[in-house]
Amino acid sequence: MTTSQPTSLLTTTVLDRLQHYVDQQPTAPAFTFLNESGGEQQTLTYDALQSTAHSIAAGLRAKLGRGDRxxxxxxxxxxxxxxxxxxxxxxxxxxPAYPPLPLHSKQRLETLRSIVEDCRPSAVIVAVPPELxxxxxxxxxxLADLWWTTVAELSATEASGAPADHRPGPDDLAFLQYTSGSTALPKGVTVTHRALAYNEEMIREAFEHDEGLTGVGWLPLFHDMGLIGHVVQPLWVGGHSILMSPxxxxxxxxxxxxxISDYGATTSGAPNFAYDMCVNRIREADxxxxxxxxxxxAYTGAEPVRxxxxxxFAERFSAYGFDSAASYPxxxxxxxxxxxxxxxVSDxxxxxxxxxxxxxxGRVVPSDAGSTLVSSGVTRLDREVVIxxxxxGERADADQVGEIWIGGPGLPTGYWGNPDATEETFAAKPAGGGDGPYLRSGDLGFLYDGELYITGRCKDLIIIGGRNHYPQDIELTAEEAHSALRSGSSAAFAADDGEAERAVIVVGAGQxxxxxxxxxxxxxAEIARSVRTAVATVHGIxxxxxxxxxxxxxxxxSSGxxxxGACRAAYLRGEYAYETAEPAGEAPRESTEPKDAP
Structure with missing residues (x-):
């Protein structure tokens, strides 16, 4: 499927696309937000969205300069x-960031402080009550001494008579997308207008989107999947995005x-755990x-897809019209x-x-028995993947697992204010030179019949007796070992306590x-015995x-x-000790790493 493009992909921006659809369909709904009961709380048409964005831009220009954060x-x-x-x-x-709510969440406070220290913003835009x-x-x-403003305050700015809107060039920075921090402190990816446009066109082609797109999303909008997939992509194709709170x-x-049912959505998705929650928690009566x-x-963006x-999910909801071919890893x-x-699409x-x-x-040998892996698909446009x-640093053999390196045009330029990490991650070249530069993903995988399979992350590997063990495989075995264990709530890792490296798993249990x-x-104790037995039986460790x-x-x-890495650090600090052995008469310590909803 195709959609009209007002300008060449080499020079167009998201703002160009927005203006195009404002001219073509000003009263069409662009975004609808649902309240907790599923009712419509607010809808923005393309014209209303553009008008509000103009006022906010005028308010920002009155206080900030170009390039300020x-x-x-x-x-x-x-x-x-x-x-x-x-x-x-x-x-x-x-x-884009997220208010550290609840305010006692140490994890979110530390993440926000890291972002603030890294990008040094000049303003904070909020939409919360003054007391908050x-x-x-x-x-x-x-953040105390910065300019704090609200969306309502900026929206009230008189846009007429203001200087013309900024017309960004393709290589101007659009925004900083901070990484999730799953293996380290978050880093700010410098996303240019060119990179944003290129990726949106890749998504449009890969998902076969057109102006008839209706999407539903609940992922946080500050997170890359929510922002790129459920805010910018609908604007890119002139679609309608239905949003709700995580x-x-x-x-x-x-x-x-x-x-999805009520709006006849054609596209929606989430990580693995969301599909598991639907299977396990939705009653037939509902x-x-x-x-x-x-x-x-029905895209799934987890690594790896299970x-x-x-x-x-397909078996549970086939009775309600879900087609297993809609599953989109x-x-x-x-x-x-x-x-x-x-x-x-449709395969x-x-x-x-x-x-x-x-x-x-580290080798790939097809077999009638073993682990069943799911392909994450193929590249589009001129994107390139090498193993x-x-x-x-040498190119891996065809049957070898290796690190996924990504090449081609339209990639971000690096990490904000971090030239060493930028050089290491965004300027990689295979041994011997000649190719590149490539983006080092830090993910492990392989190519088979032209399709990419993800096996894990480089830094998460657990090596025992010279053999590699993927933590997600151990976690899956553990979660299946006892009915009290929650799906997607475990972390397996190697912990070095200064004397030896040990294989450890932290599992989340209810009941x-x-x-x-x-x-x-x-x-x-019963759960621990079941987990040890299952892991020993299946993985031999x-x-x-x-x-x-x-x-x-x-x-x-933030994406769940x-x-x-954080779990390993908490374990080594002794923060989980009370969970396994609580001395008589001694109250357990309160954990400093609560799980927040994504």
Whole structure:
């Protein structure tokens, strides 16, 4: 499918696309935000969106210069969209972030402080009550002396008679997309207008979007998947985006599917855990009248995509019109402005069963028995993927697992204010030179019949007896070992305590396993035995420690991915010790790493 393009992809920007659709369909709905009950709370037409963004741009220009950074601390809602576009129109570099709510969340406070220290913003745009602004100033003193303004205040600015909107060039910075921090502190990816346009066109082609796009999303808008997929992509093709709060989905997963049904959405998606939640938590009684037959692209952006998850979701909701061929595994990362590969629309995802022993040695051997991997698809336009030995820098053999390197035009330029990390990540060349530069993803995978398969992350590998073990495989085995364990709430890692490297897994359990009494302690011991036995049987390794915790204490990124590095650090600091062995009469310590809803 194609859609009209007002200018060449080499020079067009998102602002050009917005103006094109304002001229063509001014009264068409661009964004609709749903309240917690699923009702419409607010709708912005293309004309209203453009008008509000113009006013915000005028208000920003009155205080800021081009290239200044504005921190967008906006909870879920439609304030985010015109604020983001207003920054682009004013030539101000938008920095999407998330209010550290709840205010006692140490994880979110540390993430926000890291972002502030890195990008040094000149303004903070919020859409919260004044008393909450004062509270935010108190918990993040680095922001106290900056210009704080609200979307309502900026929207009231008189745009008429203001200087002409900033007309960005393709290589001007549009915004900073901070990484999720799943393996390290977040870094600000410098996304140019060229990179943004190129990736949006790749998504349009890969997902076969046109002006008839209706999408539904609940992912946080400051996160790359929410921002690129559910804010910018609809504007790129002139579609209609239906948005809801992440908490609405977490509390009532059926509201996501209900919105897809009610609006006849053609595209929607989320990481693995969201599909698992739908299977496990939605009751049949809540599905009455559900119609998922128009859902053509049900994308899954987790690394790796789980075959079990795809099959379980398709089986559960086929009775409501869901077509298993709509399952759309894809691969992307913030450093690439999001999409790298995706499968073909309307085709069943490609699956490959490989020998486990060979895979643990870094080789790909198809087998009738072993692990079933799901393809993340192929590249589009001139995007390139190569597999490289992460230790030698040489191109990997065809049957070898290696690091995924990404090349081609339209990639971001680096990390904000971090030339060393930029050189290491964005300027890689295979040993011997000649090719590149490539973007080093930090992810492991291989190419088979031209399709990309993800196996894990370089830094997450657990090496025991010279064999590689992927933590996500151990986590899946552990979660299946006992009914009390929550799906997607475990972290396996190697922990070096200064004396030896040990294989450890932290698992999140319900059913009273995290209580203080003897019964809960016995439950934890039972779970730990089940996990040890299952991992030893399936993977042939002995876990040195199994830590049973409340799922809320397993740290996660904003998109819901478990942070294995943060979990390892908490374990080594002794923050999980009380969860496994609580001395009589001693109250457990409160965890400093709560799990926040994505």
């Amino acid at each position: 504005a921190l967008l601390l906006l909870p879920e809602g439609l304030d985010f969209v015109p604020a983001f576009l207003g920054c682009l129109q004013a030539g101000v570099i938008a920095v 602004v004062d509270a935010l100033r108190g918990v993040v003193p680095e 908490l609405t989905f977490i509390k009532h997963p059926v509201r996501w599917l209900r919105a 599905c009455e009248g559900l119609d998922l037959s128009r859902w053509k692209v 075959d079990r998850t795809l099959r379980a 894809c691969y992307g990362l913030a450093e690439a402005t999001l999409l790298v590969t995706g499968v073909r 069943e995802p490609t699956r490959l069963t490989v020998d486990n022993e060979a895979l643990s040695a 490289v030995d992460p230790d030698t 009273g396993a995290a209580g203080r009494d003897a019964e809960a302690a016995a439950k934890r 002995t876990l040195d420690d199994v830590v049973v915790v409340s799922p809320k204490t397993v740290p996660r990124t 991915k478990v942070q294995r």
